[in-house]
Amino acid sequence: MPIPEDVTGEEIDKDVRQELLSLPKGLAEDVAKNLVMVARLIDEDPEGAYAYSKIALRLASRVAAVREAAGFAAYANQKYSEALAEFRAARRMTGSVDLWPVMADCERGLGRPEKALEMAGAPEVHKLDKAGQVEMRLVAAGARRDMDQLDAAIVTLQSPELASNTVQPWTARLRYAYADALLAAGREGEAREWFAKAVESDKDGSTDASDRLAEMDGVEFVDAFVEDEDEDDSDTVIDAETEVDDEVESQDDVSVVDELDDEDEDDDIEDDEVEAAAETKEDVAKEDVLLKEEDDDKN
Numbered sequence: 001m002p003i004p005e006d007v008t009g010e011e012i013d014k015d016v017r018q019e020l021l022s023l024p025k026g027l028a029e030d031v032a033k034n035l036v037m038v039a040r041l042i043d044e045d046p047e048g049a050y051a052y053s054k055i056a057l058r059l060a061s062r063v064a065a066v067r068e069a070a071g072f073a074a075y076a077n078q079k080y081s082e083a084l085a086e087f088r089a090a091r092r093m094t095g096s097v098d099l100w101p102v103m104a105d106c107e108r109g110l111g112r113p114e115k116a117l118e119m120a121g122a123p124e125v126h127k128l129d130k131a132g133q134v135e136m137r138l139v140a141a142g143a144r145r146d147m148d149q150l151d152a153a154i155v156t157l158q159s160p161e162l163a164s165n166t167v168q169p170w171t172a173r174l175r176y177a178y179a180d181a182l183l184a185a186g187r188e189g190e191a192r193e194w195f196a197k198a199v200e201s202d203k204d205g206s207t208d209a210s211d212r213l214a215e216m217d218g219v220e221f222v223d224a225f226v227e228d229e230d231e232d233d234s235d236t237v238i239d240a241e242t243e244v245d246d247e248v249e250s251q252d253d254v255s256v257v258d259e260l261d262d263e264d265e266d267d268d269i270e271d272d273e274v275e276a277a278a279e280t281k282e283d284v285a286k287e288d289v290l291l292k293e294e295d296d297d298k299n
Contacts, residue, residue, distance in 0.1 A: 080106040
């Protein structure tokens with residue numbers, strides 16, 4: 001696949017660049033460029049990111065960063081079995097537990113929430129940093145909801161991180177998940193309160209908390225694109241009706257002209273008949289005169 005000219009490969013993280021040093025220079029540059037494309041497209045064009053990840057994987061399947069990138073690209077495309085395989089490979093190569101939460105979420109995606117909960121209670125969780133532990137809590141709560149255990153999901157999300165007034169990178173998502181669980185449990189008043197808190201902490205718009213809050217307050221969103229389509233349809237109908245009216249008027253005009261032509265023809269016929277009758281009377285008169293003259297000659 002083509003690589004844009006502005007992509008040099010230097011954009012990758014220094015730790016990833018360090019991993020690529022084990023490859024020949026030219027190959028390392030190609031892999032780096034494909035990894036940059038994966039990161040660039042994964043949110044807006046997951047399928048495109050997946051395609052670039054497959055190229056990087058073909059070029060350097062023994063590089064942990066490549067396996068991890070391939071895993072996230074597959075995950076973004078809901079290819080959970082493939083993603084889980086890549087994450088496991090990356091973990092074997094590095095020995096890191098950082099991918100543990102997303103691996104558990106892959107189990108959820110595969111319809112195995114019980115396995116995700118089992119992973120949430122594994123010793124690996126204690127080795128995660130604070131962000132990883134919050135992520136694991138979100139996955140565990142999601143697994144509880146998969147099993148229709150709403151109250152348990154709510155309890156799972158209740159934590160010091162949720163209660164803290166300090167805004168961290170995970171704060172908005174944690175508050176949002178809590179609000180959503182409360183709403184699913186029918187606790188609308190509390191849900192609205194936590195959606196509002198999620199909005200306060202969501203500075204980069206990583207959630208749709210503001211939309212959810214507006215919906216709870218009765219605000220209706222109108223799709224401008226749909227309105228434009230409706231206006232276009234109305235214009236089309238009006239144009240069609242105008243064309244029909246013009247066509248009818250045109251046909252009426254033709255009918256009037258035809259009627260006038262018919263009247264003219266009728267008048268011409270009547271004039272011809274009058275002239276023919278006059279000529280006939282004249283001929284008869286001439287014949288009468290001739291007959292009278294013949295009678296006089298005989299006498």
